[in-house]
Amino acid sequence: MLDIKLLRTEPDIVRENIKKKFQDEKLPLVDEVIALDKEYREAKQKAEGLRNRRNVVSKEIGMLMGQGKKDEAMAKKTEVTDMAAELEALSVKETELEEEIRKRMLVIPNIIDPSVPIGKDDSENVENERFGEPVVPDFEIPYHVDIMEKLDGIELDPARDTSGNGFYYLKGDIARLHSACLSYARDFMIDRGFTYYIPPYMIRSSVVTGVMSFAEMENMMYKIEGEDLYLIGTSEHSMIGKFIDSIIDEDKLPQTLTSYSPCFRKEVGAHGIEERGVYRIHQFEKQEMIVVCKPEDSMKWYDILWKNTVDYFRSLDIPVRTLECCSGDLADLKVKSCDVEAWSPRQKKYFEVGSCSNLGDAQARRLKIRIKGPNGTYLAHTLNNTCVAPPRMLIAFLENNLNEDGSIRIPEALRPYMGGKSVIEVPNK
RNA sequence: GGAGAUGUAUCGAAGUGGUCAUAACGGGGCGCACUCGAAAUGCGUUAGCCCUCCGGGGCUCGUGGGUUCGAAUCCCACCAUCUCCGCCA
Numbered sequence: 001m002l003d004i005k006l007l008r009t010e011p012d013i014v015r016e017n018i019k020k021k022f023q024d025e026k027l028p029l030v031d032e033v034i035a036l037d038k039e040y041r042e043a044k045q046k047a048e049g050l051r052n053r054r055n056v057v058s059k060e061i062g063m064l065m066g067q068g069k070k071d072e073a074m075a076k077k078t079e080v081t082d083m084a085a086e087l088e089a090l091s092v093k094e095t096e097l098e099e100e101i102r103k104r105m106l107v108i109p110n111i112i113d114p115s116v117p118i119g120k121d122d123s124e125n126v127e128n129e130r131f132g133e134p135v136v137p138d139f140e141i142p143y144h145v146d147i148m149e150k151l152d153g154i155e156l157d158p159a160r161d162t163s164g165n166g167f168y169y170l171k172g173d174i175a176r177l178h179s180a181c182l183s184y185a186r187d188f189m190i191d192r193g194f195t196y197y198i199p200p201y202m203i204r205s206s207v208v209t210g211v212m213s214f215a216e217m218e219n220m221m222y223k224i225e226g227e228d229l230y231l232i233g234t235s236e237h238s239m240i241g242k243f244i245d246s247i248i249d250e251d252k253l254p255q256t257l258t259s260y261s262p263c264f265r266k267e268v269g270a271h272g273i274e275e276r277g278v279y280r281i282h283q284f285e286k287q288e289m290i291v292v293c294k295p296e297d298s299m300k301w302y303d304i305l306w307k308n309t310v311d312y313f314r315s316l317d318i319p320v321r322t323l324e325c326c327s328g329d330l331a332d333l334k335v336k337s338c339d340v341e342a343w344s345p346r347q348k349k350y351f352e353v354g355s356c357s358n359l360g361d362a363q364a365r366r367l368k369i370r371i372k373g374p375n376g377t378y379l380a381h382t383l384n385n386t387c388v389a390p391p392r393m394l395i396a397f398l399e400n401n402l403n404e405d406g407s408i409r410i411p412e413a414l415r416p417y418m419g420g421k422s423v424i425e426v427p428n429k
Numbered sequence: 430g431g432a433g434a435u436g437u438a439u440c441g442a443a444g445u446g447g448u449c450a451u452a453a454c455g456g457g458g459c460g461c462a463c464u465c466g467a468a469a470u471g472c473g474u475u476a477g478c479c480c481u482c483c484g485g486g487g488c489u490c491g492u493g494g495g496u497u498c499g500a501a502u503c504c505c506a507c508c509a510u511c512u513c514c515g516c517c518a
Contacts, residue, residue, distance in 0.1 A: 041480065041481090044479080044480060044487085045480065045481075045486085045487095047487085048479095048480070048481095048486060048487045048488090049486080049487090051486085051487060051488090052485095052486060052487070054498075054499080055487090055499085057498075057499090058447075058498055058499040059447070059448070059499085060448090061447070061498060061499070062446095062447030062448050062498095062499070063447080063448045064447095064448090065447065065448085066447070066448050067448085073498085074498095076498075077498045077499095078498085079498085080498040080499080081498060084498080204508095228507095247476095247477075368478090370477090377477075377478095
């Protein structure tokens with residue numbers, strides 16, 4: 001969410017930004033907000049004038065009552081009663097206008113960073129940099145489910161019976177590999193100075209509506225029946241939620257956190273949920289990074305965050321690239337964002353395994369996350385990034401570390417988490 | 430899950446319908462004075478948000494409603510904490 005003062009003083013910047021994001025249909029909102037805001041402030045001033053009068057008179061009534069001057073007090077009462085209706089009407093108008101303004105402010109996109117490439121949609125995202133050689137071996141790479149099944153590491157049919165499509169049983173060494181990736185990611189991030197968190201996996205509706213839009217909530221979140229609780233779609237929800245309406249001492253910054261959680265997503269209308277396998281599923285696990293920092297540091301942290309993910313994947317011998325989100329594909333709250341994509345030798349292309357975002361002060365403004373410094377309080381900047389989401393990254397892991405005989409090589413870094421194993425062998429039947 | 434108690438600034442806490450909400454009283458922090466320095470002492474200071482014609486004004490006593498001319502105070506709902514009982518990993 002933008003600062004409304006920016007719309008008052010520099011509406012052209014806001015309009016220009018909307019155009020850059022190819023959301024011209026939102027252009028009228030700028031003038032609407034400016035007009036509503038003017039009306040709102042007039043109503044507010046009038047209402048506050050009346051409230052002031054009421055407070056003063058009520059105090060006088062109190063004094064008169066204290067002195068036993070009942071008649072004079074009664075006369076004053078009438079004065080307050082007379083303006084009650086006007087005040088009530090103004091209050092309602094005030095609230096209504098405020099809501100109308102907020103409704104519009106929520107959909108006016110955040111000002112993007114000047115470095116963001118201009119483009120209409122995801123087809124115009126820009127490859128930034130490649131890390132590692134994208135190798136295609138001279139033998140055929142099977143579909144990830146087939147690799148896993150050959151290793152006796154996945155059971156999809158029973159999962160369909162117990163839970164439906166979009167769930168899975170991981171088994172044996174593949175399940176262990178999944179957990180190893182997470183444990184390794186946890187230690188990897190701790191080594192880089194991040195504080196490890198295990199957050200609540202369910203959050204109240206008031207937090208949900210704070211951290212996402214209504215449409216997102218409908219399409220992503222599972223609700224617990226009979227309770228005011230939702231299963232989190234990512235640990236970012238609980239991690240950012242804990243900062244809602246808080247003021248952080250400047251010397252406690254930056255907050256660099258890494259959180260583990262299972263993630264639950266309905267994936268309503270999402271492409272690929274029907275696909276067999278673990279690419280898009282209703283339940284997965286993820287190690288996440290969250291940073292809350294001073295405004296001047298956020299771009300520095302943005303670079304540190306995505307590089308962490310790149311380093312993590314490179315330490316597992318998986319080639320990756322970073323793909324920068326163009327203006328039109330950037331979510332409204334984000335200033336800048338890139339995906340980390342892993343190489344798939346089977347598809348001979350890169351696919352998304354993580355997403356790094358700098359939200360500037362937009363999320364902080366919406367959630368009232370502030371910093372207290374020597375010169376007053378100001379809004380924080382917030383960032384988040386995926387370290388690893390194993391079910392999906394296993395696809396890249398298995399494809400890139402597959403031997404011709406179907407066994408899987410375990411990179412050095414992961415061996416301590418796999419009981420020292422250097423290879424996952426194909427079981428003899 | 431049952432019973433009871435509680436929620437006021439940085440902390441403890443007073444206020445139980447008005448003329449004591451920046452909020453008594455006490456502690457902590459910070460600044461200044463005294464001191465070679467420190468302790469002790471004294472003085473001062475120590476929320477956030479919004480509007481502003483920059484004079485000021487409004488809102489916030491866990492949160493949201495209600496009653497009232499007026500609510501920290503009365504009523505309702507929710508949230509949280511503590512104690513006891515039950516249950517559980």
